[in-house]
Amino acid sequence: MLYMNYNKPLGLLAEERYKKVFMGDFVKAFSLISDSKQLNVCLQVLLHLDGRNKLSVPKTTIAKEAGVCYTTVQNTFKKLCLRDIMRKMERGRYMFNPNLVVSCHPHVKKVLLEEYAAIGRGIQGGATPVE
Secondary structure, eight states, rough: EEESSSSSSSSOOOOOGEEOOOHHHHHHHHGGOHHHHHHHHHHHHHHOOTTTTTSSSOHHHHHHHHTOOHHHHHHHHHHHHHHSSSEETTTTTTOTTTTTTSOHHHHHHHHHHHHHHHHHHOOOGGGOOOO
């Protein structure tokens, strides 16, 4: 397991502020990344996840901060959804798979996994996985 924190020096924040990356599954899931532009998009997604693994930042912001065009962001998001790395909740909102990265206390992970499964079944807000 890897702990990432891009905001403050290591050790200055409580553990729940770090992103826990489950490396075995993470590396397998991200084997689809074919170039540095897509990798930059993925890193921006990770940086913008909230404490409940949700991404609400517009794709235009991700593109600007990653230094890529909007089409690269769209294509990368499609790949991430097809590989079940994240799921589309509703227009412009995504949830990152809690089995790969989680930004909260371990006891909250179970709740996030249930919510992620519900999104896959189309229960929450009529959301369905991106095709």
